[in-house]
Amino acid sequence: MYALIQKNQEEALDHARRGSRGETVPGGRGLQILYCEGERRYFLDAGRGFLVDRDYRTALGTGFYDRDLELDSLEEKLQAVRTLIVYGPRNVGKSELVRYFLAKKLSGGRLARILRRAVIIDARLKHAEPYLGRVGVDALRLAERLLDALGAPRGLVGLVEELASLAALPLTVFIDEFHLLIRGSLEDALAELEAAAGALSKRGEAKVRLVVSVSEGFFATSRAWRRLYGYSTSYMLVEPMNPQAFKPLYEEYRGKYGCNVDLNTFTRLAGTSPGYLVDLCPRSGKLLEEWLRERLNHLDTSLHAAAEAAGIGHRESIHVAAQLLAGRSIRDPRERRFIEKLVEENIAYPCIKQARYLPQLPLYAAAVEAAREAGLDDITQLAPEQLKLSRVEPKYCRE
Ligand SMILES: Nc1ncnc2c1ncn2[C@@H]1O[C@H](COP(=O)(O)OP(=O)(O)OP(=O)(O)O)[C@@H](O)[C@H]1O
Ligand SMILES: [Mg+2]
Structure with a gap:
């Protein structure tokens, strides 16, 4: 309930x-x-x-919070397309959202026809599971067998085609972190996904639906979108949680496991992505500063890579990043190349609806703004007090 x-x-x-x-x-x-x-x-x-489902246990060990809009959107999109790509910032709750959705929806309701059976393939653990025991044993065996074969080229297409030819269908296949199944580069994984989406879109009847979650920004770049569009695919963005819903989640988590970082500091650094609770809560003092330094180092490396890809000087790149991460829209192709690289590097994520880009962590927007203001070239030199974290208001694509 x-x-x-x-x-x-x-x-x-x-x-x-x-x-x-x-x-x-x-x-x-x-x-x-x-x-x-x-x-x-x-x-x-x-x-x-916001909602909270206290009867459900997330991997975090808490109830399931918020996400009513996303649950509706998942339902709508699943009815409309054969392949759905769930993307969003790291740690935001993509995997948990789809798992929750399947757990709640398999029991019936409006999606009963297409969600009678589901297989969840956890690419990280290399493990396939039938959800709520609704998948025929054969389908599961097949999924496991194919799981082994997925490293081979066109393994994903093989999987969906074999599943689609089974009698006891329709079937929804959710591949969590699908790119981890594919041996080779992210480019190879995209080619596999494109082939699988193509194969599914060509079948007359919609027996198999594929839902994949991706935590690599690479799959949210416009190049990846262009490759996948037209094959009965849709992208779905999962954003950081509503702050009003995050607060009670933070409190439940702190009550169970403790948290050394107060809510205010937490959200100013990491926003409202629940996955950072595990990462940040045990830290204080030097360990918290270490986390901050790691993030700033990653930001710095990514800015260099993006500046190089776009042919922008480093100093200018900090200005451009500060403006784009504060919500300004793209002005020229150079800026597009620059920000797309930051998407690939998991610094920013695209908000298609508003034709702009948002930072994966509020810390990133604060850091580039502070470096711009201080005339600093080296982001890693920023002192915590220079960051002025309180000035960054979180922004959302859904607004
Ligand atoms: N709506 C929610 N309510 C409570 N906890 C949640 C919710 N969504 C996610 N979590 C918890 O937050 C953590 C991160 O979630 P999840 O693994 O789904 O994120 P992700 O976006 O898939 O991350 P990654 O980028 O690593 O793939 C998990 O421990 C999960 O249980
Ligand atoms: Mg995930």
């Missing part, structure tokens, strides 16, 4: 029972039903704007 944070659950349920999808329930508290499935009611507290 979903719970409303800091609300009287019984009262909320009572309101919810009387409502229907998308309807604001009378009672002056702005409760909204998101969707109904039989007796189950999923609802949103419109006043606060």
